[in-house]
Amino acid sequence: MKDIVIESAEIVAIGTELLIGQTLNTNSYYLANQLTLLGISSYHQSVVGDNPDRIINTIRAALKRADLVITSGGLGPTADDLTMELVAKAADKELVMDRASKQRISDYFTSIGRTVSDNNWKQAMKPEGALVMPNTNGTAPGAILVFEYEGATKAIVCFPGPPSELRPMFELSLKPWLEERVAYQFEHRFLHMMGIGESSAELELQDLIKSQTNPTIAPYASPGEVCFRITQRIKRNQAEPDLISPVVKEIKKRLGQYIYEDGERTLPEIVLQLLQAKQQTVGFAESCTAGMISSEFGNLPGVSDVFKGSIISYSNQIKRNVLGVSSKILENQGAVSRECAEAMARGARKTLLTDLAISVTGIAGPSxxxxxxxVGLVYLGADYQGQITTEKHLIRGNRERVRTVASLRAFHLAWRCLKEKSDA
Amino acid sequence: MKDIVIESAEIVAIGTELLIGQTLNTNSYYLANQLTLLGISSYHQSVVGDNPDRIINTIRAALKRADLVITSGGLGPTADDLTMELVAKAADKELVMDRASKQRISDYFTSIGRTVSDNNWKQAMKPEGALVMPNTNGTAPGAILVFEYEGATKAIVCFPGPPSELRPMFELSLKPWLEERVAYQFEHRFLHMMGIGESSAELELQDLIKSQTNPTIAPYASPGEVCFRITQRIKRNQAEPDLISPVVKEIKKRLGQYIYEDGERTLPEIVLQLLQAKQQTVGFAESCTAGMISSEFGNLPGVSDVFKGSIISYSNQIKRNVLGVSSKILENQGAVSRECAEAMARGARKTLLTDLAISVTGIAGPSxxxxxxxVGLVYLGADYQGQITTEKHLIRGNRERVRTVASLRAFHLAWRCLKEKSDA
Structure with a gap:
């Protein structure tokens, strides 16, 4: 296969469900973000339905404008899944059976105890000469095809539509392939902050943001926190001086008190690593967040060493019976109060037998x-080896946002508990 | 202004923040959904950055394909907000000052106690002949322009980018305008299934899918379930026979045992409504899902009437101490076993004092x-007023997918418990 240098890419999302507004197009968002991190420019995105002519025309228009065209969707086993066939046609290639894909499909169906139906074999087809990207979370493999198009070398990449299949496939297969073919590499560093608003943080850094061209400093969207991305452009495979560190040092001088991470770890990951390092355990008592904190923490691999469990005390009865919150507090101060948050944290630590227990109680709305x-009033509590902390937050937004931000604040409280004791 | 009949529309989202993956494109999703409900077809969507040539080219290409082009973004006061100017250019119209808009901008700034800066007046400009859509949540008004383009009557609509401004503007101004100009309306119905794969379901309906043109039948897969959409096209303001019901009846005859919803409710919503109707309560005992089920259920407004709470028993200690799973089961059959799932469900119902308790225990992986x-082995248990059900699932995919599908299966089990007793 001829090699290619990739400076620009265009994302083409395929699926009628996107055009009729049934599915939110998170794939293009994810891919656009990943391309940006790799330093690949993107000037145009498209969405088309499951229609052969329109898919072909859209792919051809994209090929005229960009080095790389990335499609998502249309790799399923059904009759309206046409992407692989049409990509082959756009590139003027035959559609051929990939033996390894055929084997994997056969293995997959055996493993789930079902027989392969005829239309499933369709998913083993690829344009001749294409590299196959294996699917670790489903049956449809992806493909990377490099070919000559109107006198230039171009590439088309096909991803399956489900985000749970597309994302790991990007990480495992396309990302390393692209890293070998970009003209420039971008070195990124992320500074994550909590406790300051984005516009206030930007004001503090205004002069730096305006004067810097390499590295650049840009705010990076992330719900409930503030993040800045510092990016240095480097020619591929070339040793260049570290221009990022002096900028990071200056930002830390100005905003250090708000920064909880210089890197790419999320707050739950930081909390997990602190607990692992200290060989300590954690549990949660959740009321308005109703399991969101536990679920997010539980999604981290390896969490079972330090995560004992949680009590979701949606009703007062459970706050009383399982967490031991006194009827007096529930009657006098109410379930949404500093006193209740404290009692929930104490009760959770006692019931779950952990070093640290974090509690959340609040009013998520709409009623x-x-x-x-x-609505939006939230109390947090922490019991860290007997040392109690409580705090009050007023979170704006709808039910989902109140719960999401309350969860983030809970991890922030856990981090502060663990960190302060580490520093001491 | 000449009148127009609108059968097709194309959405063009404008903004570099979309191309670099900094902002998720919820506007196109919202607008596409609204267009579908109005019976307006959409075959293509685009995203372009803040670049004059690319914006003009994209608008022109869209005008060739559709009756109506809807843009979002680029109506702000800064130099890279170019939409109104470029739409005027594409339609070959002058850009003129709108007096009413000018007044509203002046009033707005007076009301917040600020003086209008020069670049704010830019937001009072519109293409000559355009209808203005007032902005009830910001300064930038929108516009509707009908004009002749290459021998046909076309329309362009411009919306501001912030969803909090776009959505009310659509509801208040564009929707009533469109309702007077659509040719057809679409009636949709959704059938949701679980327990059958997409390709097997499609095979069962192959003849129907191929032979139907009105209504159409289209599969739509979302993780862990299968959904078919049945759509009938109806002429505006015309009474037409219900062509959907006979098709639905036929599908139910073939696949009725798998269908859990004929409508748009999700499984957790169905479970919530069944519990509300029966005035019964539920709680969960979660191990590998670690709060995901509780969190999803807790996100539904009004859940507090029926949702008492949950025990997240990540460690065996909590399975034993809080849920009362015997040491014998944990030692002999292990935490991931049918016996443990049963004991967890029994224990949860006893501790949480509910009518129904659902338990999940499994191996989410990666280790x-x-x-x-x-990895992927999951046992579910249900204790519904003393009646026990357990089941075994093997779920493929990464940690997140195993947990997501296990959660969906848990709601499916809850639904079957509540439904069977209802039917009896």
Whole structure:
């Protein structure tokens, strides 16, 4: 296969469900973000339905404008899954059976105890000469095809539509392939902050943001926190001086108190690693977040060493019976109060037998708010080896946002508990 | 202004933040869904950055293909906000000052106690002949322009980028305008299934899918379930026979045992409504899902009437101490076993004092799997007023997918428990 240098890419999302607004196009968002991190420019994105002519025309138009065209969707076993066939046609290639893919499909169906139906074999087809990207989470493999198109070398990459299949396939197969073919490499560093608003943080860094061209400093969107990305452009395979570190040092001088991560770890990952390092355990008592904190923590591989479990105390009965919150607190101060948050944290630590217990109680809305206790009022509590911390937050937004931001704040509280004791 | 009949539309989202993956394109999703509900077809969507040539080219290409082009973004006061100017250019119209918009901008700034800066007046400009759509949540008004383009009557609509401004503007201004100009309306119905694969389901319906043109039948896969959409096209303001019901009846005859919803409710919503109707309560005992089920259920407004709480028993200690799973089961059959799932469900119902308790225990991976108990092995248990059900699943995919599908299966089990007793 002829080699290629990739400076520009265009994303083509395929699927009628996107055109009729049934599915939110998170694939293009994810891919665009990944391309940006790799330093590949993108000037155009498209969405087309499951229609042969329109898919072909869109792919051809994209090939005229960009070095690389990335499609998502249309690799399923059904009759309206046409992508592989049409990509072959656009590139003027035959569609051929890939033996390894055929074997994997056969293995997959054996492993789930079902027989392969005829239309499943369709998923083993690829354009002649294409590299196959294996699918670790489904049956449809992806493909990378490099070919000559109107006198230039171009590439088309096909991904399956489900994000749970596309994302690992990008990480495992396309990303390393692209890293060998980009003209420039981009070195990124991320500074994550909590406790300061984005516009205030930007004001503090205004002069740096305006004067820097390499590295650049840009705010990076992330719900409930503030993040800045510092990016240095480097010619591929060339040793260049580290221009990022001096900028990071200056930002830390100005905003250090808000920074909880210089890197790419999320707050739950940082909390997990601190617990692992200290060989300590954690548990949660969740009311309005109703399992969101536990679920996010539980999604991290390796968490079972330090995560004992949680009590989701949606009703007062469970706050009383399982967590031991006194009826007096529930009657006098109410379930959404500093006192209740404290009692929940104490009760969770006692019941779950952990070093650290974090509690959350609040009003997620849309109903349940009063003048004194409005929607968005959230109390957090921590019991870290007997040392109690509580705090009050007022979070704006709908039910989902209140719960999401409350979860983030809970991890932030856990981090501060663990960190302060580490520093001491 | 000449009148127009609108059968097709194309959405063009404008903004570099979309191309670099900094902002998720929820506007196109929202607009596509609204267009579908109005019976307007959409065959293509685009995203372009803040670049004059590319914006003009994209708008012109869209005008060739559709009756209506809807843009979002690029109506702000800064130098890279170019949409209104470029739409005027594409339609060959002058850009003129709109007096009412000018007044509203002046009023807005007075109301927040600021003076209007020069670049804000830019937001009062519109293509000559355009209808203005007032902005109830910001300064940038939108515009509707009908004009002749290459021998046909076309329309361009411009919306501001922030969803909080675009959505009310659509509801208040564009929707009523479109309702007077559509040729057809679409009636949709969704059938949701579980327990059958997409390709097997499609095979069962192959003859129907191929022979139907009105209504159409289209599969739509979302993780862990199968969904078919049945769509009938109806002429505006015309009474037409219901062509959907006979098709639905036929599908139910063939696949009825797998269908859990004829409508748009999700499984957790169905479970919530069944519980509300029966005035019964639920709780969960989660091990490998670690709160995902509780969190999803807890995200539904109004859940507090029926949702008491959950025990996240990640460690065996909590399975024993809080849920009362015997040491014998944990030692002999292990935490991932039918026996443990049953004991967890019994224990959860006893501790949480609910009518129904659902338990999940499994191996989410990536580590922890053995030959006998591989990654993806999940046992579910239900205790519904003393009646016990357990089941075994083998779920393929990464940690996140195993947990997501296990959660969906747990809601499916809850639904079957509640439904069977209802039917009885």
């Amino acid at each position: 349940g708010g009063t003048k004194d206790k409005p | 922890g799997g053995t030959k006998d108990k591989p």
